[in-house]
Amino acid sequence: MDKEKIWEKFLEQINQRVSVVTFNTWFKELKLLTINDKDIVIIVPYLAHKNHIINNYMEMVEEIFLELLGVVHNIIFCLESEYKERLEQERINSPNMNNLINESQEVIEKFVQERKTNLNDKYTFENFVVGDSNRFAFSSCLAVAQNPGKLYNPLFMYGKSGLGKTHLMHAIGNYINATSDLKVLYITTDEFMNEFISITKDSGNKEENLNYIDLFKSKYRDVDVLMIDDIQFLGSATVTQQEFTNTFNSLYYNDKQIIICSDRSVDDLKMFADRLKTRFNWGLKAIIAVPEFELKVKIIKNKINNYDQTLEISDEIIDFIASNCGSDVRNIEGAITRLFAYAAIWGIKQLTLENTLEALDEYTNNMLYVDKSINKIMSVVANYFNLTVDDLKGKKRSKQVANARMIAMYLCRTLTDETYPRIALEFGGRDHSTIIHGYEKIYEDIKNNGELEKIINELKLKMSE
Numbered sequence: 001m002d003k004e005k006i007w008e009k010f011l012e013q014i015n016q017r018v019s020v021v022t023f024n025t026w027f028k029e030l031k032l033l034t035i036n037d038k039d040i041v042i043i044v045p046y047l048a049h050k051n052h053i054i055n056n057y058m059e060m061v062e063e064i065f066l067e068l069l070g071v072v073h074n075i076i077f078c079l080e081s082e083y084k085e086r087l088e089q090e091r092i093n094s095p096n097m098n099n100l101i102n103e104s105q106e107v108i109e110k111f112v113q114e115r116k117t118n119l120n121d122k123y124t125f126e127n128f129v130v131g132d133s134n135r136f137a138f139s140s141c142l143a144v145a146q147n148p149g150k151l152y153n154p155l156f157m158y159g160k161s162g163l164g165k166t167h168l169m170h171a172i173g174n175y176i177n178a179t180s181d182l183k184v185l186y187i188t189t190d191e192f193m194n195e196f197i198s199i200t201k202d203s204g205n206k207e208e209n210l211n212y213i214d215l216f217k218s219k220y221r222d223v224d225v226l227m228i229d230d231i232q233f234l235g236s237a238t239v240t241q242q243e244f245t246n247t248f249n250s251l252y253y254n255d256k257q258i259i260i261c262s263d264r265s266v267d268d269l270k271m272f273a274d275r276l277k278t279r280f281n282w283g284l285k286a287i288i289a290v291p292e293f294e295l296k297v298k299i300i301k302n303k304i305n306n307y308d309q310t311l312e313i314s315d316e317i318i319d320f321i322a323s324n325c326g327s328d329v330r331n332i333e334g335a336i337t338r339l340f341a342y343a344a345i346w347g348i349k350q351l352t353l354e355n356t357l358e359a360l361d362e363y364t365n366n367m368l369y370v371d372k373s374i375n376k377i378m379s380v381v382a383n384y385f386n387l388t389v390d391d392l393k394g395k396k397r398s399k400q401v402a403n404a405r406m407i408a409m410y411l412c413r414t415l416t417d418e419t420y421p422r423i424a425l426e427f428g429g430r431d432h433s434t435i436i437h438g439y440e441k442i443y444e445d446i447k448n449n450g451e452l453e454k455i456i457n458e459l460k461l462k463m464s465e
């Protein structure tokens with residue numbers, strides 16, 4: 001039997017003997033590294049796997065391998081890093097085995113390569129366009145990528161949506177992956193929160209609960225670089241915040257690099273424990289400001305270069321886009337995509353300003369005249385019902401306030417691209433399930449309530465005034 005076959009049979013056997021949840025949690029991600037006459041080496045993703053399997057399933061594992069191979073083996077569970085150390089030790093102890101050791105080394109390198117997938121390789125330092133507004137952030141990120149855990153820890157990067165924070169985080173990760181074997185983990189705050197919530201949910205089995213928590217801790221603490229995006233969303237989740245503080249401490253005191261992104265400054269983070277905010281201030285803070293006109297032009301030219309070069313776009317058009325499509329780079333990219341699609345559909349080879357105006361008409365109009373932001377919606381709704389924005393954000397439960405509040409939630413969800421957690425944050429840091437509830441309530445009510453529908457339409461009209 002070859003190695004793959006043995007492993008396949010092994011997993012099959014395990015699968016038959018344990019529950020689905022156990023299998024998925026503890027066995028699915030294991031990898032068979034080597035089998036020789038004496039040893040079977042299995043790589044585990046996190047320390048928690050190793051401890052848990054050795055404590056609970058070792059006998060079963062040994063039994064299955066004995067059945068499959070007919071010989072007793074020494075079964076070793078280890079992390080990649082541990083295995084590397086072992087190899088180095090072996091190299092010293094038995095220099096005549098170097099060939100075999102090199103082979104194992106290659107296999108392990110392959111594992112490391114496969115693991116490096118949770119980043120988007122589209123985002124690099126090379127394709128990030130630098131100008132005055134983002135130079136400091138760019139340089140800080142590059143310095144951290146070159147000296148992870150050593151120079152600036154944590155790195156706290158903040159700035160409005162669409163200015164390149166996520167891009168820079170991935171660039172750091174890609175750089176570190178290309179230049180070292182450090183373990184890098186990128187996650188969004190939403191993912192961190194959801195995972196923590198699902199793991200701490202009571203499964204009815206105390207031991208199982210504790211195991212899940214162990215696994216969670218391992219996952220976030222056994223890394224060399226942790227990047228967490230959009231931390232502002234942690235504001236509405238007190239318990240998860242506490243867990244994040246623990247994660248932070250564990251990494252920080254082990255000199256592991258932490259990189260945090262936020263759409264607002266540390267001082268403006270609402271509903272955050274002071275303990276956590278203080279920690280964000282320990283390292284380096286870097287703001288990405290709104291791009292200046294010259295930078296926008298540079299970014300636009302850069303994006304255009306990625307497209308079909310047969311379409312001619314004059315400087316006048318580039319200036320037009322730079323001045324009329326806002327400062328969110330995501331929007332600017334959208335405008336360019338649209339322009340190229342427009343030219344392709346109409347078979348245009350040389351765009352005029354007139355074409356451009358037409359192609360981007362809706363686009364620039366939306367950008368310039370309709371402010372559909374959450375704040376705008378809140379103020380229009382508050383005005384309409386003779387309330388204040390603070391009433392909507394606050395806790396008052398009178399029927400009139402509660403109703404206006406739900407209507408505002410509904411409009412925020414339908415008129416903006418904002419996520420539930422973000423809307424929740426703006427509504428005084430409520431839980432995001434409250435927003436879902438408000439949205440669904442109005443969504444259902446409109447169906448049978450003509451009066452409500454009329455109100456909603458009037459509000460939408462006011463929104464574009």
Ligand code: ADP
Pocket residue numbers: 123127128129130134159160161162163164165166167168299329330333
């Ligand atoms: P944020 O995380 O700050 O909201 P993103 O990193 O998601 O923003 O950036 C939005 C889009 O704009 C991405 O496609 C990103 O590549 C692009 N972008 C932003 N800033 C730049 C820049 N300076 N140079 C090149 N692309 C940029």
Ligand code: MG
Pocket residue numbers: 165166167229
């Ligand atoms: Mg982002």
